[in-house]
Amino acid sequence: MQRFEHHFTVMGGPAGIILDAYDEELALAAITAVQREVTRLEAKYSRYQPESLASRINRAAGKGDAIRVDEETIGLLDFADTLWRESDGLFDPTSGILRRAWDFGSDRPPRQETLEQLLPLVGWEQVHLDQLTVYLPQAGMELDFGGFVKEYAVDSACKRMQQMGVTNALVNLAGDLAVIGTQGDGRPWRIGICGADHQKGAVSRIKLVGNALASSGDYERCIELGGKRFGHVLHPATGWPVQGLTAVSIVAPQCLVAGALATIAMLMPSQDALSWLAEVGLPWLAIGSGNQSVVTGNGMGEAQKTPPCRQGGAVMNSVRSSAADTAAYQASRPIPRRRAWHPSSR
Amino acid sequence: MRRSPTASLLAVTSSALTLPAYQAARSDAPPESTEMGLRYSKYREDDITSDNAFGRGSERMEVDVAQFHLFTPIAREWAFALDVAWEDVSGASPWFVGESAGGDANVFMSGPSIRDTRTAVSVTTRYYYDRGNAGLNYTRSDEDDYESDAITVDGSLNSEDGMRTYGVSVSASDDTLDPTQGNTPTSTLGAEKDIRSAWVGVSQIISKRAIVRFGLSYTYRNGFLSDPYKANDSRPGTRKEWVLDSGYRHFLVPLNGAVQLDYRYFDDDWGIQSHTLDIAWHQNIGLHTRLIPYLRYYTQSESRFFANLVDFNDRYYSDDYRLSAFGAIATGLRVRYDIRDWSLSLGGERYRTDESWGAFSGEESPALVDAWRVSFGMDYSFR
Amino acid sequence: MRSIVFCVLVVLGLSACETVQPWERGTLAKSEMQWHQDVMERDIRMQVYNSKEAASGGGGAAGGGCGCN
Secondary structure, rough: OOEEEEEEEEEOOEEEEEEEEOOHHHHHHHHHHHHHHHHHHOOOOOOOOOOOOOHHHHHHHOOOOOOOOOOOHHHHHHHHHHHHHOOOOOOOHHHHHHHHHOOEEEEOOOOHHHHHHHHHHHHHHHHEEEEEEEEOOOOOOOHHHOHHHHHHHHHHHHHHHHHHOOEEEEEEEOEHHHHHHOOOOOOOEEEEEOOOOHHEEEEEEEOOOOOOEEEEEOOOOOEEEOOEOOOOOOOOOOEOOEEEEEEEEEOOOOOOHHEEEHHHHHHHHHEEEEEEEHOOOOOOEEEEEOOOEEEOOOOOOOOOOOOOOOOEEEEOOOOOOOOOOOOOOEEOOOOOOOOOHHHHHH | OOOHHHHHHHHHHHHHOOOOOHOOOOOOOOOOOEEEEEEEEEEEEEEOOOHHHHHEEEEEOEEEEEEEEEEEEEEOOOOEEEEEEEEEEOOOEEEEEEEEOOOEEEEEOOOOOOOEEEEEEEEEEEEEEOOOOEEEEEEEEEEEEEEEEEEEEEEEOOOOOOOEEEEEEEEEEEEOOOOOOOOOOOOOEEEEEEEEEEEEEEEOOOEEOEEEEEEEEEEEEOOOOOOOOOOEOOOOOOOEEEEEEEEEEEEEHHHHHHEEEEEEEEEEEEOEEEEEEEEEEEEEEOOOOEEEEEEEEEOOOOOEOOOOOOOOOOOOOOOOOOHHHHEEEEEEEEEEEEEEEEEEEEEEEEEEHHHHHHHOOOOOOOOOEEEEEEEEEEEEEEO | HHHHHHHHHHHHHHOOOOOHHHOOOOOOHHHHOOOOOHHHHHHHHHHHHHHOOOOOOOOOOOOHHHHOO
């Protein structure tokens, strides 16, 4: 069995495919199919591509004409609706415009009147959605698929490869990843999860077989005010950041589900989030505010000392038996959710 | 959060699972790329020897064939196929068999009088659903003296686990003969022929590397079924045929190749039974080359009304060698070479017949035919 | 009729097969594992054989004829 790796940039972040196969032709075809699938989803749902479906929906806001969309888009919007309900409205695909008011990295919060101008344009409940069309009723409203499309792309890419007959592979889009089967030699895929301080290395190492891992975190996009640290997750009703966990990683059969649950956890106050994560029942890892405490549950691998990862985020130790522990694979930066969509969002 | 966390997990998961990426694997989908191909073939029958023919030996048939093939996805669930074939036929064919001065059955050829072109156009639209696909095909074949219009409908259904596929197809063909060729008298000035056919089949995955199939078909032919160019040919006006077909494919990883076995049993109400066994080995060499040697064995029994020297008092009679008992062995080799989106193929086949190779005994026809075929082609696929 | 009985028996016998998961079907998807992997080659072979032999058909419904047989 031979290992094939391919790295590229998509959706504003690094992407990687690792594939173990006997058949080079199959491997190359699968890698091409994955890149094509992910690029297709980016071209369809990126807010930053003027010709994308997302941009067309946003341009039509308040103009009176609903945009006809396909089955896949309806499915994603229905999924967003479920997330909105399950998070009691905290996850809101229309809240992206609030980020215009915030300059993360500076030490000044936006002026309250700026926020108040934007708030009326936020509200998933206002969106007209039926089984064929979507319509944003107010000019200036924006729909952002960025909160879940990357995870969906990971799953869709895996599905494509499985259909082609790939049995051992890993797809990683900026830290959200899924694996097919084991590594070619039968060992589980080994993934390291890094905390805010990348130099300290992975805070946890996990083994994955035919599962997905998604993370939601805001190590970098934050603002400190009067000693209080505010993350990038904004409350859709107030426009102010939610004070919760710094990062959450979840293992689930689907990357989309792992990502969604991690997002919901990030929107809760820290203590609520931890007990909620424990009850959901999936393996999870949370980094508390202040980047200090690492808490895991439901069978997620315990924190352990590992070699430092240069860039941080999830580090996959996708090692072949011959190249033991030397070939640490740089998986991703800890790109915050919903800002990981495109470089210009930073 | 008012809902329990496990309820949230359930809600989120079930909502996710309705998305296309989580639907049960669609084992049937249109092709991802468009395939186009051109093929040129030359088919040439060996001259008939003077031992078997009246007078001197004679050239037999020679056919030049050009084929075009297109198969393309046209929407998420649809594909379209177009196949066109042009044939240029020339030469002579057996006119009748008579008794030579020495008492042997000798064939009298029609003389180098045949010149015909055939154009066949076949269009298929195919719809792919979650568990199979269905096709509608129309084929028109046009010759100077023969026209055929045929419609075929087929469908397949995969079992829940995708391990088994059931298939069915039915076809109807209306053919018209208008014998105008050559300078030999014909037995009809114009006639009709209808063909109705149905097939059911099943294929089954038996391991990661092997798959098998079986099928059964019935064909009913009705109309003028004699050969208008043969002097001693009077056949029944109907023919009922049963065919049992089976196939096996097995990939052998250590050899990087696959064996293809196909067997067909044929039985009709003219008294003809036949066995056909086709064995091919597909050997991959490196990433670009494939070598395909194959061997085909065919044998048939003679028709109830076949005789070299026919009795005109019989209701039905024919001296056509194609209704005699014989065995045939075809050996061929094809080479395929892929470069990027292109694929080149080259093939040659030798077809030989002999009464003694057959599994059924019968009178040996003097008109049995041997032939060569060579083909050259290229295919192109793009997205 | 003999053929029908044969066919049914074989199919029943097949139901004992071990399930091959969709992601394990990569080999089965190879072109050399298809029933017809070269449509033009199949067409011309059928055309040539049908013009010289009494038996025809199999693998699907018979379709149209040509003047060659």
